[in-house]
Amino acid sequence: MLYKYCEERGVAHKRLGKLIVATGVAETAKLDMLQRNAKESGVDDLQLMEGSQAMEVEPELRCLKALLSPSTGIVDSHSLMLSLLADAENLGTTISYNTAVISAHVGSEGIELHVCDSKELQNYPVGSHVNPQLVLLPKLLINSAGLSAIPLARQFRGLDCAFVPTPHYARGCYFTLSQTKSPFRRLIYPLPEDGGIGVHVTLDLNGLVRFGPDVEWISDDGNDPVSCFLNRFDYSVNPARCNVFYPVVRKYFPNLKDGSLEPGYSGIRPKLSGPGQHPSDFVIQGEDVHGIPGLVNLFGIESPGLTSSLAIAEHIVSRYL
Numbered sequence: 638m639l640y641k642y643c644e645e646r647g648v649a650h651k652r653l654g655k656l657i658v659a660t661g662v663a664e665t666a667k668l669d670m671l672q673r674n675a676k677e678s679g680v681d682d683l684q685l686m687e688g689s690q691a692m693e694v695e696p697e698l699r700c701l702k703a704l705l706s707p708s709t710g711i712v713d714s715h716s717l718m719l720s721l722l723a724d725a726e727n728l729g730t731t732i733s734y735n736t737a738v739i740s741a742h743v744g745s746e747g748i749e750l751h752v753c754d755s756k757e758l759q760n761y762p763v764g765s766h767v768n769p770q771l772v773l774l775p776k777l778l779i780n781s782a783g784l785s786a787i788p789l790a791r792q793f794r795g796l797d798c799a800f801v802p803t804p805h806y807a808r809g810c811y812f813t814l815s816q817t818k819s820p821f822r823r824l825i826y827p828l829p830e831d832g833g834i835g836v837h838v839t840l841d842l843n844g845l846v847r848f849g850p851d852v853e854w855i856s857d858d859g860n861d862p863v864s865c866f867l868n869r870f871d872y873s874v875n876p877a878r879c880n881v882f883y884p885v886v887r888k889y890f891p892n893l894k895d896g897s898l899e900p901g902y903s904g905i906r907p908k909l910s911g912p913g914q915h916p917s918d919f920v921i922q923g924e925d926v927h928g929i930p931g932l933v934n935l936f937g938i939e940s941p942g943l944t945s946s947l948a949i950a951e952h953i954v955s956r957y958l
C-alpha cells in the first residue's frame with residue numbers, strides 16, 4: 638500500500654532490500670523461524686541465502702546465513718506526512734495544532750472531549766488537574782496519541798480500565814557513521830533482540846548510514862498525561878553508549894573503525910510488553926472490544942507503525958466507520 642501511495646503522490650522512496658543476518662551457529666535456526674512467521678503473515682518473498690551468497694552482494698558483511706527481504710525499502714517520512722496532511726486538508730479536514738486533549742467522558746450516550754491550549758499545560762505541575770477550555774462532542778474519537786495513548790485513555794471516564802494496558806517505554810538511540818561512503822547497499826539487520834529489532838544498518842535517501850536503535854528501558858514517569866503530551870522524555874544520546882554499539886555492529890561489520898560512530902538521535906517506543914516479555918502486536922480497540930460506540934484506541938503503535946499507517950487506517954475505516 639505504501640509503495641503504491643508513494644508512487645502516486647511522488648513521495649521519495651527506494652526499494653533497497655534488507656538482509657537479516659545470522660552471525661552465530663545458534664542464530665541460523667532463528668532465520669527459519671522468521672521466514673515461517675513471515676509466510677504465516679502473508680509475506681512470501683523472503684529468500685534464505687548462504688553466508689557466501691550474502692557476502693558476495695554485500696562485501697563488507699560477515700555472516701553465516703541471511704534472509705533477504707527484497708520488498709523492504711526506505712521512505713522520506715516527512716514528505717509522506719506532508720502528503721497525507723495535504724490529502725486530509727483537501728478532503729475538508731481541519732487540523733487543530735497546539736491543542737491538547739486532556740480527558741474525556743465516554744459512554745453509550747456519547748463522547749465529551751475535553752481540550753485545552755497546549756501552552757496552558759506548561760504551567761501545570763505533574764499529576765495536577767487541568768481544566769478544559771473547550772468541550773467537543775465528536776461522533777468518532779480515534780485515540781492515536783502515540784506515547785500518550787495509554788495515559789490519555791486512563792483519563793477517559795466511562796472506559797473500563799481493564800481495557801487499558803500497562804505502558805512500557807524504551808528509548809532507542811542511533812549513531813551515525815562518520816565515513817561518507819556507505820559500506821552497504823541494502824539495509825542490514827541482525828536477529829531481533831529483547832525489546833527491539835536489533836542494532837541494524839539504516840540508510841537514508843541521501844546515503845547517510847546510521848546504526849540503531851538500541852533498547853534502553855526507561856521508567857514510566859511519562860505516565861502522567863500532561864508530561865506525556867508535553868513529551869518530557871529525555872531524548873539526549875549519551876555518547877558513551879557507542880561502547881555498546883561497536884561490538885554489536887562488528888559481529889556483522891568487522892571493518893567498523895574505532896572512533897567512526899557519532900551520536901545521532903533517539904526516539905521512544907510506546908511498548909505493551911516489558912523487559913523479557915514476549916513482544917506484543919499493535920492493539921486496535923473499538924466498540925466490539927470495550928463497548929463504547931465511536932471510540933477507537935490505538936495502543937503500542939511502535940515500529941513498523943509508520944510503514945503500517947495506511948493499513949491501520951484502512952482497518953479502522955472498514956471496521957468502525
Ligand SMILES: Cc1cc2nc3c(=O)[nH]c(=O)nc-3n(C[C@H](O)[C@H](O)[C@H](O)COP(=O)(O)OP(=O)(O)OC[C@H]3O[C@@H](n4cnc5c(N)ncnc54)[C@H](O)[C@@H]3O)c2cc1C
Nearest residue numbers: 737738782783785809866904905938939940941942943944
Ligand atoms: C527509534 C524509532 C525508530 C522507528 N523506526 C521505524 C521504522 O523504521 N519503520 C516504521 O514503520 N516505524 C518506525 N518507528 C515507529 C513509528 O515512528 C511509529 O509507529 C509512528 O510514529 C506511530 O504513529 P502514531 O501516529 O501512532 O503516533 P505518533 O507519531 O507518536 O503521533 C502521536 C501524535 O499525537 C500527539 N498527541 C499526544 N498526546 C496528545 C494529546 N493529549 N492531545 C493531542 N495530541 C496529542 C503527539 O503530539 C503526536 O503528534 C520507529 C519509532 C522509533 C521510536
